Amino acid sequence: xxxxxxxxxxxxxxxxxxxxxxxxxxTVDAHLEKLLPSENTQPSSIHxxxxxxxxxxxxxxxPILCLxxxxxxxxxxxxxxxxxxAIECIHTYSLIHDDLPALDNDDLRRGKPTSHKQFGExxxxxxxxxxxxxxxxxxxxxxxxxERRVAMLTEIATAAGTVNGMVGGQVADLxxxxxxxxxxxxxxxxxxxxAALIRASVTAGALCVGASKxxxxxxxxxxxxxxxxxxxxxxxxxxxxxxxxxxxxxGKDIAQxxxxxxxxxxxxxSHEIANDLATRAIAELAPFEEKASRLRDIAEYLVLxxx
Numbered sequence: 001x002x003x004x005x006x007x008x009x010x011x012x013x014x015x016x017x018x019x020x021x022x023x024x025x026x027t028v029d030a031h032l033e034k035l036l037p038s039e040n041t042q043p044s045s046i047h048x049x050x051x052x053x054x055x056x057x058x059x060x061x062x063p064i065l066c067l068x069x070x071x072x073x074x075x076x077x078x079x080x081x082x083x084x085x086a087i088e089c090i091h092t093y094s095l096i097h098d099d100l101p102a103l104d105n106d107d108l109r110r111g112k113p114t115s116h117k118q119f120g121e122x123x124x125x126x127x128x129x130x131x132x133x134x135x136x137x138x139x140x141x142x143x144x145x146x147e148r149r150v151a152m153l154t155e156i157a158t159a160a161g162t163v164n165g166m167v168g169g170q171v172a173d174l175x176x177x178x179x180x181x182x183x184x185x186x187x188x189x190x191x192x193x194x195a196a197l198i199r200a201s202v203t204a205g206a207l208c209v210g211a212s213k214x215x216x217x218x219x220x221x222x223x224x225x226x227x228x229x230x231x232x233x234x235x236x237x238x239x240x241x242x243x244x245x246x247x248x249x250x251g252k253d254i255a256q257x258x259x260x261x262x263x264x265x266x267x268x269x270s271h272e273i274a275n276d277l278a279t280r281a282i283a284e285l286a287p288f289e290e291k292a293s294r295l296r297d298i299a300e301y302l303v304l305x306x307x
Contacts (some may be wrong), residue, residue, distance in 0.1 A: 015304035017059065018297040024064045029055070031081045032088065035138055049119045049127035050134075053092050057110040061230075061302070062201040063088045068294045069205030069219055082142035083152050083204035086135040090160050091197060093131035094170070096124050103174065132160075144208050152204045159200035169193025173259060181259035189259055190231040191224070198227030202295075218284050222295065225281035230302045232274040235260040236267060237305075278303040 032054060037047045063084030070080035099106040099114040100121060107117055116124035139153050162168040169192025176189065202223030206216045239262050261270040278299050285292040 015301050017301060018294065020068075020294060020297075021059065021064060024067055025060045028060045028063045028067070028081070028084060028088065032085050035085055035134070045119070045123060046126055046130055049115060049123050050130055052118060053096050053109075053115050053127060054089065054131070056112050058092075060088060061298070062091055062198060065198065065201040065223070065295070065298060066205040068298065069202045070209045071294065072288050072291045073206070073209045073211055073215075077205075077209075079142060079144050079208045080205050082138050083156065083208055084201070086138040087156060087197065087201050087204065089131040089135040089138065090156070090166075093128040093135075094166060094197075096128040096131070098170070100124060103170075139204075142208060144210075148207055148210065151207045155203050155207065156200045159196040164188075164192050165196045166193055169196065176259040178257040179259075181264065183264065186259050186261065186264050187228075190261075191228055194231035194234070195224055195227030198230060199223035202226075218287065222281045222284040222299075225277045225284070226299050226302060229274045229277035229281065229299075232261045232270055232277065233303055233305070235262055236270050236274065239267060274303050 036051055036054060039048045039051055041047050066084035066087060067077045067080050070077040095109055096115045098104050099109055100116055106114055108114060114124075115127055119127070136153065136157070139156060140149060142149050142152065144152075158165055160166050162171070169189050172185065172189045173193055176185065181189075199220055200223070203216060203220045206219045211219070238260070261273060265273065282296055282299050285295055
């Protein structure tokens with residue numbers, strides 16, 4: 001199975017979110033509602049800020065990848081809800097901090113004012129810190145045996161960290177602004193700042209249900225490639241879409257002279273690269289046959305979405 005290439009000259013009909021997404025999203029949101037302190041819990045200001053960003057919208061791609069990976073191995077994905085929600089907390093923390101004046105200095109996120117615009121910089125920083133801390137509390141309380149919990153904690157912490165992880169990729173991305181970036185560094189940035197956490201989402205879904213080592217390795221490769229394709233597509237959309245469609249400021253990559261695939265390869269080649277990565281990702285799912293059909297649908301959506 002391959003993903004049809006989206007050419008800049010003849011763009012296909014935009015791919016919509018798979019039908020199961022809404023059900024999964026509601027399940028994730030209901031679990032997040034239980035895990036996050038209420039707005040009235042003291043100190044209320046920080047909990048209001050945390051909930052504002054977590055429930056500001058978003059498709060919940062990472063937690064849904066976690067749930068649907070677990071579903072390959074059985075219909076009961078209850079155990080996957082904890083790592084799924086933890087990863088969404090980490091993702092949201094990263095967005096809060098990315099938007100700060102010291103980093104991307106953005107006013108809009110998911111179609112709403114960014115956290116620091118709504119609550120001030122100090123509270124926004126602390127809200128991000130709190131979500132990161134909560135994430136590891138949530139993973140540690142996953143209803144699974146100790147060995148699986150440790151494996152998930154290690155996988156997620158590594159993906160969020162500095163060595164080939166999200167923070168390391170963000171640092172490299174920041175340092176690359178305004179500079180000529182080679183292909184290897186561009187790959188490092190994208191695989192670290194975005195693909196790593198998506199890879200962890202998939203891998204955690206497999207680990208929490210006790211998948212075999214070979215299956216975990218195969219799904220880790222799927223997550224790596226589809227996460228990389230996702231970021232290449234994000235680069236493309238920053239050029240092709242409006243702020244209204246994106247729910248964040250369009251054209252920021254160009255304005256800040258960021259290292260992106262369109263900047264290095266051009267739009268047409270960037271589309272081809274995203275398609276190739278998605279095709280490689282989908283090939284990893286072959287042994288799971290129809291049990292992985294939902295992951296295939298997600299992979300196609302991530303590359304062929306418009307915004």
